[in-house]
Amino acid sequence: MHDKLTLYGWHLSYFTGKVLCYLRYKQILFVDQPVSLLTLVWRIKRKTGAAVMPVLRTPAGEWIQDSSIIMDRMEVLYPQRPVEPPTPVQRFASSLMEAWGDEWWIPMAMYTRWTHPENDALFEKEAGNSLLPHFPAFVQRRAAAYVASTLRGYLPSVGVRPEQYALMDGWMARMLDLLDAHFAQQPYLFGDRPGVGDFGLVGSMYGHLGRDPWPARALIAPRLHLRAWIDRMSHPVDTAGHGEWLAGDRIAPTLAVIFRILFKEFVPMLEGINRQVKAALPGLVPGKALPRGLDDVEMPMGEGRFRRMAMPYTLWMAQRTLDVYRAMNTQGQAQVRDWLDSVGGSHFLELDIPRLRRSGLRVVPE
Numbered sequence: 163m164h165d166k167l168t169l170y171g172w173h174l175s176y177f178t179g180k181v182l183c184y185l186r187y188k189q190i191l192f193v194d195q196p197v198s199l200l201t202l203v204w205r206i207k208r209k210t211g212a213a214v215m216p217v218l219r220t221p222a223g224e225w226i227q228d229s230s231i232i233m234d235r236m237e238v239l240y241p242q243r244p245v246e247p248p249t250p251v252q253r254f255a256s257s258l259m260e261a262w263g264d265e266w267w268i269p270m271a272m273y274t275r276w277t278h279p280e281n282d283a284l285f286e287k288e289a290g291n292s293l294l295p296h297f298p299a300f301v302q303r304r305a306a307a308y309v310a311s312t313l314r315g316y317l318p319s320v321g322v323r324p325e326q327y328a329l330m331d332g333w334m335a336r337m338l339d340l341l342d343a344h345f346a347q348q349p350y351l352f353g354d355r356p357g358v359g360d361f362g363l364v365g366s367m368y369g370h371l372g373r374d375p376w377p378a379r380a381l382i383a384p385r386l387h388l389r390a391w392i393d394r395m396s397h398p399v400d401t402a403g404h405g406e407w408l409a410g411d412r413i414a415p416t417l418a419v420i421f422r423i424l425f426k427e428f429v430p431m432l433e434g435i436n437r438q439v440k441a442a443l444p445g446l447v448p449g450k451a452l453p454r455g456l457d458d459v460e461m462p463m464g465e466g467r468f469r470r471m472a473m474p475y476t477l478w479m480a481q482r483t484l485d486v487y488r489a490m491n492t493q494g495q496a497q498v499r500d501w502l503d504s505v506g507g508s509h510f511l512e513l514d515i516p517r518l519r520r521s522g523l524r525v526v527p528e
Contacts, residue, residue, distance in 0.1 A: 167192040170201060171216035172369075174288055176271055177229040177264075178216040179368030184233055184361045187398040188243050192218075196292035199305065212522035228520060230260065230482065233361065243403035245358050249411035250494035251501045252352045255421065257486045258510075259351060259359025261479040263366065266428050269321045269470060271370035273330050276314050277322070278376035285310060285374075319455055321470030333464040334381065337420070342385035344416035349394060351417060354405025356395060364395045372396075411497065418505050425507035427462050432480050434459035435472040436515055443516060443527060451524035478518045478525045480510075487511065 169185065169192050171178030185192050197206070197215050207213040209225035218226045218235075226232050237244065247253045275281050289309055290302030297305075317323070322330075350356045351363070371377040372392040382389050408414060413421070438456045446452065452474040459472040487498055502508045518525040 168195050168219040170195050170197045176365045180229045180365035181216045183364050183395045199293045247407050250497045251411045254498045256357040256359035257483040260362030263362030265476045267366035271366040273322045274377040280376040281374040319471040329466045342388040345387040345391040353408040367392045421505045430461040438472045451521050451526045474525050477515050
């Protein structure tokens with residue numbers, strides 16, 4: 163039996179980056195194990211039911227899949243340096259920020275990686291070395307090219323479509339500026355220490371925007387405070403665990419601006435997915451998972467409208483945040499409602515999501 167945790171993933175991977183930053187911050191000893199083709203399609207799929215990354219194997223032989231579930235489990239096993247704010251508004255907002263970082267930013271990460279050939283060499287090298295270690299370089303390149311082609315095939319489903327490129331460019335420029343302005347005022351989202359929301363947001367920033375050559379050079383490098391936050395998340399220092407959350411359960415004005423945008427854009431996407439899920443339920447065999455993707459859903463984005471495939475899994479992430487609210491006492495819930503009123507987010511609590519449980523990369527109505 164191994165005496166350390168083993169994290170199976172790639173540094174190129176959106177959600178592996180999230181978990182890497184989390185484990186480093188928590189100062190949990192782990193083995194950083196690149197995923198080979200054999201491990202991915204045989205061991206991981208056999209243990210978790212899906213060929214996915216990251217997966218965390220515990221010394222007791224437990225295989226944990228899904229970045230949020232990994233963090234939940236580690237918070238129980240390693241309570242030092244907690245990442246959940248203790249006060250209701252920050253705890254709720256941090257959970258919501260994790261959902262937004264996990265789900266809303268996927269098109270941005272896919273767009274910046276796969277529409278700029280400058281990034282191809284890094285992906286080819288790292289993916290090839292990981293998939294087929296010890297194989298000749300030309301075989302590794304072919305394997306990496308196959309994976310790259312498969313991932314490019316997902317672009318239209320997540321909304322990375324040529325007619326939407328300009329809209330995404332404009333949205334990212336504004337949002338990255340807002341994040342840069344926030345990190346100019348404080349080191350993390352909710353104060354002087356990182357929370358769940360920071361780790362949700364860093365998924366797109368660590369493996370994609372902050373590491374791929376084109377976005378790192380063109381989008382992140384000019385925004386010095388955002389770059390510094392990514393570096394703090396990637397290589398946390400000991401003092402980060404001794405920082406304080408923003409006093410008085412406050413949300414910084416620089417972050418409140420971002421939440422107002424989130425409620426105008428992300429919640430309409432959730433509402434659209436929810437309508438499709440409810441429409442699909444009568445024809446679904448009891449106990450069967452919903453499809454990975456449904457029809458297109460349209461929502462506001464910046465100055466325009468954005469379309470992408472509706473992913474029921476996104477509702478499971480929203481359900482987690484609603485569960486944070488439901489677990490609070492009456493006073494805590496009232497404080498959250500007051501904050502939501504102040505940033506135009508009251509309609510989030512009105513989401514009537516059918517109860518869902520996660521099953522690999524899909525969700526099953528309970």
